[in-house]
Amino acid sequence: MTTLIRYRDDAPQQALESSTDGAVIIERLAALGVGFERWSTSRSPLPAAASADAILAAYAAEIARLREQGGYTTADVVRLTPDHPEREALRGKFIEEHTHSEDEVRFFVEGGGAFYLHIGDSVYQLLCERGDLLRVPANARHWFDxxxxxxxxxxxxxxxxxxxxxxxxxxxxxxxxxxYGEPYAGA
Ligand SMILES: [Fe+2]
Structure with missing residues (x-):
């Protein structure tokens, strides 16, 4: 279930609050300048081996809207499987805190992962799943597991x-x- 958990950045052992309410998550993240949407996945499940083109076509309307809103020029599809030979290296690539000079926009067609946003003296862990759209704004400190x-x-x-x-x-x-996948204490 999509979950937003907030910690103090110096107290990772104790979550301060958490929510699984989509409306609350949208509101909390919007207040931080972070875009979050829940898209209907009635077009899913796409076949497990659906091509990138088929996936992009299935969500063409939403992609067009985001491109219009955010000035994005390109969309692609990334797929990771549990037996991917380079999964360890790929996991490690963005697991440390970093920023980008442009927005990081992800829509989960299937499966999930955890984004972490370090804003002010808080860390927000967002457990994403199918149907979640996240827009991490340019220059926001974050990581992904x-x-x-x-x-x-x-x-x-x-x-x-x-x-x-x-x-x-x-x-x-x-x-x-x-x-991602580990339990948290508190809240
Ligand atoms: Fe990133």
């Missing part, structure tokens, strides 16, 4: 895919927070 056995298909939108690189903050706090 797909777990040790990743399983998700996601649409990504870019302003400029060539410029989509992580700027790592060097803050080691991501290792102190519960990883």
């Amino acid at each position: 797909m777990g040790p056995r990743p399983r998700f298909t996601a649409i990504r939108l870019f302003t400029d895919p060539a410029g989509w690189v992580g700027h790592f903050t060097g803050d080691g706090l991501s290792a102190r927070f519960p990883r």
Whole structure:
């Protein structure tokens, strides 16, 4: 279930609050300048081996709206499976706190993962699942954990895919927070 959990950035062992209410999650994240939507997945499940083109076609209307709103020029599809030979390296790529100079936009067609947003003195862990659209604004500190056995298909939108690189903050706090799939205490 999609869940938003808030911690103090210096107290990862104790969640302060959590919510699984979509309207509450949208409101909380909007107040932080973070976009979140729940899209109907009545078109899903797409066949497990659906091509990227078929997936993009199924969500063409939503993608067009986001492109209009956010100025994104490109959309693609990324798929990770639990037996992916490079899953460990891919998991490690963005598991440390970083920023991008443009928005990070992800829609989960299937499966899930955990985004973490470090805003002010709080860390917000968002457990995403099928139907969730997240827009992390440019320059927001964040990280992403797909777990040790990743399983998700996601649409990504870019302003400029060539410029989509992580700027790592060097803050080691991501290792102190519960990883995707690990339980959290409190709230
Ligand atoms: Fe990122």
